Amino acid sequence: MTVGIVLVSHSAALARATADVAGALSGPDVLLEPAGGTDDGGMGTSIELIRSAVTKADAGDGVLILMDMGSSVLTAKTLQADLEDADLEEDGGEPTVRLADAPFVEGAVAAAVLASTGADLEAVAQSAEQAWSMRKL
Amino acid sequence: MTLDTATTIAWITRAAELVRADESRLTALDAAIGDGDHGANLARGLAAAVTAMGEKEPESPGKALIAAGRGLVAKTGGASGPLYGTGFRRAGKELGDGGDVGQVGAALEAMLRGIEELGGATQGDKTIIDALAPAVVAFQEAAGNGSDLHAAAEAAADAADAGLAATVPLQARKGRASYLGPRSVGHEDPGAASTALILRALADVTAP
Structure with a gap:
């Protein structure tokens, strides 16, 4: 079992490509689901696309969401609040979701690599968030 | 006059028109200063809010606002969707079955707090908050002084207009405009502008 990862970007292509890069480095066992663009294929964010990606990425160990910025962050936060509300109303059953405060591509790679070892949601989230301190030069 | 379910639906419908x-x-x-999609995004989001309120006859003003909020979150596509959507849902939860002037004031305050919490902006950041925060204060002051719902809503709409005008000299600290630094000075904030329209809509539909 591994933590699932959802990639939320304004662009469907950027979310898809980031999932490809992270998947190439983590191997095939990590569920990486892109949720980019609006539900009609435009530039922006869709709560329903993110909700559906979370459902697909959840294997029971929770889902880490990485966001690019702006409405991606606000929409992911809104979905997390929705899922928590639904969980309270229905006595559980909704996926556990954690948002990563992390750089999008670097955080996705760091999270995917650690998730491939079977690490838990909090450890995978911290791996993504530590990507801020990985200097390049 | 109270904000009953029909008037609540009329409020959001009027906001969509404005x-x-x-x-x-x-x-x-x-x-x-932004990405040039606020008008189109919010027009689409508020149209979806009106549709959401029409799908199942809301049982209360609070439920009407919660349905409107869901429509906004689902269809807006930009940052204003989750912000206004969360704001209307919080206002709806606070409003419940109520609708007198004091309860509407509390609902507007809940809307403000919800948007502040989600977006992390405070007054002076050149956002929705710069119109909504003074509007809530003005509404509650008017209500405290015995104004009826319409007069309090007029006071709130006027305060939102003044708050919008006051965003011109501000430097943006949230959203795309914040990347522009000092270049964001000298423009009205589009989020504050749409907030002013939403509050004007409340004043319009509560007119005797």
């Missing part, structure tokens, strides 16, 4: 009528102005404001 935003659609001013779509090009909102988009022009957003093109100056």
